[in-house]
Amino acid sequence: MIIITGQTATGKTGLALKYAKKYNGELVNFDSRQIYKYLDIITGKDIPSVWLYDVVKPDEYFSSFDYVKLAQNTIKDIIKRGKTPILVGGTYFYLKHLLYGFDSGAPPNFKLRDRLNKKTVKELQTIYKKINLKSFDAMNNSDKNNPRRLIRKIEIESTKKTGPVSDSRKIFPASLTPDFLYIGLRYKNKNKLLKIIKIRVEKRLRQGAIEEVKSLLKKGYKKTDPGMKTIGYKQLIDYLDGKITKVEAIEKWITAEMQYAKRQYTFMKKDKNINWRLIS
């Protein structure tokens, strides 16, 4: 098995294709945006025949847990057919769960989430403190102020009463053997990354990025839908809504890509199993 991850715009797919040829492999996507149907140009679905593209519609909920279930089956099936699974993507959150498992088996409680989403951070903190003060005190400053994390914590506590629902077994730790290729791609310097991202944004605009956003809006998808909260789409929607100019939208798009690339590496570098390859 081969895993290729890393920063955005590093040519992960290209490398994956090389390996696919070499090892009789099939690609499995772990990019949280390419999971969505109709998000094609801006998310860069350049290659046909990749597993786990176009799984759900842009307005549908999809979690890392859903991803892991699908990926497990897909990978098992590839192996059964005697081929090499090649995982490609940049969503380390998904990959982490696939490789190292989950802590809690609590499923989402959407009614509870809706209710809690109306609360302020202060209120959420108060609620959680009341339920589990010890756990709250143990949270770091970043999480304590993060409504999503607080809501999730409250959600977990609230389902504890009924008991955990699903299992949280790890999938692949046994596969982390020496012949297990786990590669991370990143840029040595930011100027190069910026240059590549600029080129890529321009290319996507030429390919019809704006038309893609328009057609999504025409289909009835909204800015607030999970799939639409994606770099590129967000900025172009603001442009189409007349909130910013086209030039501003493009600049913001590029900036968001750079910030994303940075966050990706910050997260991924904690995984000591990744073999980093520098791009210069």
Next chain:
RNA sequence: GCCGAGGUAGCCAAGGUGGUCACGGCGGAGGUCUGAAAAACCCCAGAUGUCAGUUCGACUCUGACCCUCGGCA
């Protein structure tokens, strides 16, 4: 050239009868991360156009100069 407005961090920008050298936002650095993750959140650095003057003390007052933006010419 004249009249008006203004010059506060890389950008936008608040402020005060002169008194711990200054609110924010963006951008930048670093970070958090276990069922929303291309999300959400934490945190750090950085500034009063120039030169004089008044004053115990000026970013705040005065003058000159430089620059920017409007209008007149």
